[in-house]
Amino acid sequence: MDNVNETDTSDLALEITDLTVAYDNKPVLWDIDLNVPKGILLAIAGPNGAGKTTLIKAVQGLVSSAAGRVLVYGETYEKNRKLIGYVPQRGSVDWDFPTSVIDVVKMGSYGSLGWIKRPGTKEHNHARDCLEKVGMLEYEKRQISELSGGQQQRVFLARALIQDASVYLMDEPFQGVDATTEKAIISILKELRSRGKTVIAVHHDLQTIKEYFDWVTLLNVRLIDSGPVDRVFTTENLNKTYGGKINFIRDITPGQAVGS
Amino acid sequence: MSPHEIEIQIIAILVASSCALPGTFLLLRKMAMMTDAISHSILLGIVVAFFLIKDIASPLLILGAALSGVLTVFLVELLNKKRFVSKDASIGLVFPLLFSIGIILIGLFAWNIHLDIHAVLLGELAFAPFDRVYISGTDIGPKSMYVMGSILLLNIIFISLFYKELKITTFDKNLAAAFRFFPNMLNIALMTIVSITCVGAFDSVGSILVIALMIVPPCCAFMLTKSLSKMLFLSVLIGSVSSVAGFWVANLLNANIAGSMAVVSGVIFGVIFLMAPNNGLIAIKIKKIKQKWEFAENLLLVHLINHEGSAEYEDESKIEHLYKHMLWTPDFASRVISTSKKKGNIEIVDKCLYLTDEGRSIATASF
C-alpha cells in the first residue's frame, strides 16, 4: 500500500501493521497495514461483514488479534489508552438502564479517575460543558430511555468528548439519527479536527463521505485502499471494495474520481 | 431383580421418555427455564383442585395442574409486557409466588392430609410400586406405570400429529404464523403437555428433578446431532439410560433415586460436553490448535503476497519483521516458517521470505 509513504511516522495518530483478526479461525481482517496521520477525519467504509467494527475494536484490544501490531501515538494501546476516546454502536447497550443523561456522560471520566474514586464537581461541570457542546444540556437530568435515537447518539458523543482524547474511534455515529443531529455531529467532529484531534468513524453512507471526511479507508476483510478522499474514493476502488455489487455507485460518481 | 425393582425401572423409563419428548422442543424454543416455573407452580393447581374435589387420588388433579401450568405461562407473558420486566425476571417472579401460595394453602388447610411437600419436591420413586391397580380383585401392576404410560402415549400422539407444525413454529415463528399454523395455540398446547407430564413425573421424581429429565437429555442429544427427529430419539434413549443407571446407583448408595437419575444424566452430559466427536470441548480445542497453525501459515502467505512487488518488500519479508510487527513469538514464527518451507510454499533467501508459485496460488485462493 503506498499510503505508507504519504506520511512521516512521527505524525501518526495510529499505526497499524499486519493486523489480522479471526473469529474461529475465519479471517475477519486480513493483514491490515494502515497509517492514520494526526488531525484528520477518517471514514472507514466497506460492505457488511467487511470487518469495520472489528477494526475499531481491535485497535483498542477489545478483540484479540492473530497477528499484528497497533501503535497509538507511537506507543501500544495499553500504554496510551487514555489517548483514545470510544463511541460504540448505539445498539450495544441497554437504554432501559436506570441512569440519567449526565450520568452517562460522566462515565467517560471513569477511565482517568481510576479505581474506586468517584466523579466530583469538576467532572460534573466538565460533563455539562460536553452536553452543551452536543446541544443536550437541557436534557441533562432526563432518563436515558426517554431519548430519541439522535439524542442517544449525542449523549454517547458527549461521553467521548469528556474523555478528552487525542484519537476518537466511532462506530457508526450517524446510524439512525435525524438530519439535524447528523449536521450537529459533523460540526463537532470538524471542531475536534481543528483542535488537532483525529477522528476515525465507521461510515455507511457513501454519498456523504466526500462532504464529511478528509480521508477514507476502504475495507473488505483486506485493506483495499486508504488515503485522502480525492485520491482513494474512486469508482474503481469502490468496485473493488463492494465487488461491483452496488450499481448506484455510478449514480453518485460522475466522472472518474468520486465527487472530484 | 425383584419384581418391584423391575417395575420401578419401567416407571423410570416411562417418566424419562415422557419428559424428553416435550423437553426437546422446550430446549429448541429457548424455554428451558419454563420447566422450572411450570414444575413448581403446578403444586398450586394440584392443591386447589384437591380442595374442590377432596380426593387425593382423583385424575382431575392432573387437570388442575395442567391449568396452573398454562396459567403460569400466561402470567409470565403478561408480566413480560410491562416495561422494565424482562422475560427471565417475570419467570423468577411468577413461579415462587404460585409455589408459595400452594405451600401456604397446604400448611393452613391440608396439613393433616397426605400431601407431603417433601414428596412433591423430591419425589420417591421407591414407593411407586406400592400403589397398585386392581381390576376385579386382580393386581395388574402399579398405578404410576399406567399413569406414566398414558402420558407417554399422549406425548407421542401429540408430537407425531403436530410434528411438522411444532418444527416450523420452533424454527421460524413468523413463517409459521404466515402459514396459519397458529403458533400461539400450539405453544399453549405444548405447555399443557409439559404441565401434564410434570404432574405425572412429579409423583415419582419430584418437581425439581423433572427439570433434569426434561432438559438434560435433550441437551445431550443437541450436542450430538443436528436433525430434529434424531434428537428426539436420542433424548429418549439418553433419558432412559440415565434413569435406569440412576436407579442402580441409588440402590448401591442407598440414596434418593430421582437425585441419582439427575446426577447420572448430568455426568452423561459432562462426558458428551467434553468428548463429543464434533462439538465436544476436547475436539474443539484440538481443532482450534490445528486451525491456528494452518491459519498462521495461511496468514504468512497472505502477508507476503500483500507486499509483493512493493518498494518495502524486503523489509516486510524479513524474518524479524514477523516478531516486530506481527507480534509473533520467535518460536511460533520459526515453526510456521519451517512448515511452510517444508510444504514448498516459501523459500528463504538472505533471511528474506519469498513465495513460491504454489504459495502464491494458495494465498490468492484464500481471498
Next chain:
Amino acid sequence: MEVLYELLFDYTLRTVAIGSALLGIVSGVLGSYVVLRRQSLLGDAMSHAALPGIAIAFLLSGSKNSVFLLIGAGLSGWFVTLLIFTVVKNSKIKFDSALAMGLSVFFGLGLVLLTIIQKMPDASQAGLDKFLFGQAAALTTEDIKIMGVMGGISIFLVFLFWKEFKISTFDPEFAASIGLKVKFLDIFITSLVVIAIVLGLQTVGVVLMSSMIVAPAVAARQWTDRLGLMMALSGFFGALAGVIGSLISSQISRMPTGPAIVVTISFIVLLSILFSPKHGIVVDLLKKRKNRDSMRLDAILEELFNLGEKHNDPCYPHSIKLLKIMYSNYTNFEKNLVKLKEKGLVAQIEGDKWALTDNGVIEVKKRGFE
C-alpha cells in the same frame, strides 16, 4: 399493638424479623444488579446448586455449624455458576438450558448426599432439611451476626466499586475500552450475589430464594430511574417484606415464614407495577384516557366549526337531534357536549340547539383545525 410488642420483646420473633429484614436488604441491593444484567434466573440456579455444598460441608466437618455449611453452600453455588458459563461459552447450549441443567443436576446431587447423610448411623437428621424450605424460626443470634457481617461487607463492596459495577453492567464494551477488567468485575458481582443467596437459604430456602433476588429489584425499578435509588428502594422493599412476612407467619399458626415473605414481596411488586407514578399501569391508563377524551372533545369542536362554516357562521346553532344522527358513531357524544359546555366552549341555545361560543371558535383556530 400487641404485634409491635411481640416484635420488640419476643426473642424468636425479633430474631426472625431482623434476620428476614437483613436478608431483604442484602438480596434487594445485589438483586438489582442481577435483574439489570438480565440474569434473574441465575439466582434460582445458584440457590439450588448450593445444596450439595451444604451436604459436603457437613460430611467433611461433621458439624451443623452454620459458618461451615454456608461456606460450603457458597463455594458450590459459585462453582456451578462458573460451570454454567463455561458450558455456554464452549458449546451451542444456550444460557437458559445451561441454567436448567446446572440447577437440576446439582440439586439432584445434593439430594443424593442428603439421603446418604440421613441414613448414616450416628447422624441425627442433621437439620439440613431446613435449607430446602428454610426455617426462619430456627435462626439464632449467631446466624443474625453472620448475616449482618457478611451482608454488611457485600453492600460495602457494592458501594466501594459503585462506578466500576455500574459501567460494566451498562456498557461492558466501553468499560473494557477504558481499561477495566470486565470479566473480573463479572465474577466479582456474581460472587457477591452468591453471598446474598447463601445468607437467604436458612430463612426462605433453596426454592424460594430466587424470588428474594428478583422481586424487590423489579418492584424498585418501577418507582425510579436512578440506579442508587433503585438499590436503596429495593433493599427497603426486601426488608419490609421480610418483616411483614415474619409477622404474618407469627400471627397465623402453621403459616410458614418463607412463603409468607415471598407472597408479601410479590404483593409489593404488584402494587408497584400498578401504582408507581412513573411507569405504573394505572397512571398509564389514566394518561391514555385523558388523551383519548381530549381528542374526542377536539373532534367535536372541529365538526361543529366545519358545520357552522357551511352556514357562514361558526357559531350557528345546530339542533341536537340532527347532531345526534350525524355523529351517532361518536362515543359519549352528548356527555362530551356537556363537558365542552362546562368549559365554556359550547353553549346550549333554545333548549335543544347547540353552538360554538366565541371562546370555542378561538380554541378551534388555536389548534389550527381550519
